Amino acid sequence: MLRVEHIGIAVKSLSDSVPLFEKLLNTSCYKQEEVDSEQVMTAFFQQGETKIELLEATGPGSAIAKFLDKKGEGMHHIAFEVADIYAEMKRLQEEGFVLLQETPKKGADNKLICFLHPKHSNGVLIEICQDIK
Numbered sequence: 001m002l003r004v005e006h007i008g009i010a011v012k013s014l015s016d017s018v019p020l021f022e023k024l025l026n027t028s029c030y031k032q033e034e035v036d037s038e039q040v041m042t043a044f045f046q047q048g049e050t051k052i053e054l055l056e057a058t059g060p061g062s063a064i065a066k067f068l069d070k071k072g073e074g075m076h077h078i079a080f081e082v083a084d085i086y087a088e089m090k091r092l093q094e095e096g097f098v099l100l101q102e103t104p105k106k107g108a109d110n111k112l113i114c115f116l117h118p119k120h121s122n123g124v125l126i127e128i129c130q131d132i133k
């Protein structure tokens with residue numbers, strides 16, 4: 001893993017949470033992007049070499065909608081940047097982690113992504129991601 005690429009935070013409303021995080025971090029949200037495949041709207045803040053990703057559900061089938069129903073707002077996942085997502089998926093599977101996809105999918109901010117089931121990583125949902133060249 002190269003670095004923590006972003007920390008994902010589930011929120012009910014980006015229109016409430018973006019101004020809150022702008023005040024908290026003293027920086028502007030640099031991008032909002034909808035990811036239809038995940039039924040989420042995202043908002044990003046750069047913090048040093050990592051990012052904060054706020055996530056609002058755009059449909060009832062979204063993992064974020066389910067998470068908000070069960071646990072409420074808060075930290076949802078940690079994303080690690082990797083150099084070769086295919087090699088890292090193979091390595092992690094061989095180490096006994098459970099991948100939630102067989103092949104990487106397109107995420108926000110020009111990334112290929114894959115999630116690992118939180119049950120096998122001490123209750124933490126892990127995303128790995130690689131820049132799309």
Ligand SMILES: CC[C@@H](C(=O)O)C(=O)SCCNC(=O)CCNC(=O)[C@H](O)C(C)(C)COP(=O)(O)OP(=O)(O)OC[C@H]1O[C@@H](n2cnc3c(N)ncnc32)[C@H](O)[C@@H]1OP(=O)(O)O
Nearest residue numbers: 008035038042063064066076100107108115118123124125
């Ligand atoms: C914007 C795109 C992308 C990016 O580019 O950055 C994103 O970040 S998208 C983020 C949203 N998408 C995802 O989270 C996709 C991956 N997640 C999933 O596939 C599912 O959420 C899940 C992890 C498989 C859970 O789904 P499901 O089994 O249907 O839900 P349950 O509510 O029944 O949960 C089962 C079990 O897992 C616990 N859980 C769920 N979410 C989390 C979480 N974020 N962190 C820790 N634990 C989580 C949940 O509490 C249940 O536990 P038990 O009750 O103990 O069984």
Ligand SMILES: [Co+2]
Nearest residue numbers: 008053079127
């Ligand atoms: Co993410």
